[in-house]
Amino acid sequence: MTAESLDTLTPHPTIGIAAATTDLSKVYGSGDTSVVALDRVSIAFREGEFTAIMGPSGSGKSTLMHCAAGLDSFNSGSVRIGTTELGTLNDRQLTQLRRDRIGFIFQAFNLMPTLTALENITLPLTIAGRRPDRQWLDRVVTMVGLSERLDHRPGQLSGGQQQRVAVARALVSRPAIIFGDEPTGNLDSRAGAEVLGFLRDSVRELGQTVVVVTHDPVAAGYADRVVFLADGRLVDEMAHPTPDRVLDRMKAFDARSRTS
Numbered sequence: 001m002t003a004e005s006l007d008t009l010t011p012h013p014t015i016g017i018a019a020a021t022t023d024l025s026k027v028y029g030s031g032d033t034s035v036v037a038l039d040r041v042s043i044a045f046r047e048g049e050f051t052a053i054m055g056p057s058g059s060g061k062s063t064l065m066h067c068a069a070g071l072d073s074f075n076s077g078s079v080r081i082g083t084t085e086l087g088t089l090n091d092r093q094l095t096q097l098r099r100d101r102i103g104f105i106f107q108a109f110n111l112m113p114t115l116t117a118l119e120n121i122t123l124p125l126t127i128a129g130r131r132p133d134r135q136w137l138d139r140v141v142t143m144v145g146l147s148e149r150l151d152h153r154p155g156q157l158s159g160g161q162q163q164r165v166a167v168a169r170a171l172v173s174r175p176a177i178i179f180g181d182e183p184t185g186n187l188d189s190r191a192g193a194e195v196l197g198f199l200r201d202s203v204r205e206l207g208q209t210v211v212v213v214t215h216d217p218v219a220a221g222y223a224d225r226v227v228f229l230a231d232g233r234l235v236d237e238m239a240h241p242t243p244d245r246v247l248d249r250m251k252a253f254d255a256r257s258r259t260s
């Protein structure tokens with residue numbers, strides 16, 4: 001094969017990529033007490049793909065997510081959302097980008113207790129001074145099964161329902177990417193499965209890009225691919241994961257780290 005024909009097979013690096021990091025490094029502290037949380041991590045999150053980030057405790061999962069989502073600063077390398085390099089933005093622009101282009105789902109739901117489910121879902125749009133697209137809002141609310149609960153406040157909803165409100169809130173502004181930090185960590189397995197099912201539906205039916213950090217092989221089984229971190233480095237990747245295969249891979253890492 002000629003170099004020319006090879007080149008035509010190589011996808012353009014920005015097309016179809018919702019977010020990417022290149023040689024991303026993050027160090028906490030300085031001197032003897034410094035910790036390298038991320039060590040030159042390069043990863044791309046393709047549009048319309050569901051990625052799970054896994055790895056042992058302290059391997060850098062949350063740090064990677066926070067840096068990729070513009071929630072945390074980094075020491076070197078670069079992060080982009082779509083074609084926007086985060087390093088070129090000032091604080092105001094970064095806040096705006098997070099608000100308009102990124103959806104967040106946290107373990108602790110982070111809903112406003114005094115607002116109804118509907119008001120919570122539309123809050124990012126209200127803050128941005130945008131009107132909800134009624135059809136889209138209806139589609140999102142129906143997809144997460146909240147049509148009958150829109151007037152309820154978070155305190156009147158189960159944990160699973162509250163997280164579904166958070167999923168709808170993340171989806172409603174049609175962000176370039178949704179980041180979830182242990183989004184099912186506070187839910188029982190049934191409610192967790194529902195929330196993960198909705199996230200997967202949003203990828204399949206709405207073309208949403210989703211990235212979640214998780215410890216749970218069952219949760220990772222909902223993703224299109226799993227990336228594994230260890231000691232701040234990307235060490236492995238698995239396409240079309242199943243919980244059993246993910247568990248086997250994690251056991252293999254554990255065995256290797258015990259013998260090294």
Ligand SMILES: Nc1ncnc2c1ncn2[C@@H]1O[C@H](COP(=O)(O)OP(=O)(O)OP(=O)(O)O)[C@@H](O)[C@H]1O
Pocket residue numbers: 028029035036037055056057058059060061062063064
């Ligand atoms: N604010 C901080 N100050 C100092 N060190 C930190 C800070 N936050 C994280 N670290 C360190 O950076 C490394 C990566 O942490 P991180 O929270 O990203 O890992 P994680 O894989 O998400 O862990 P877990 O699964 O336990 O949540 C760890 O060694 C951690 O102790």
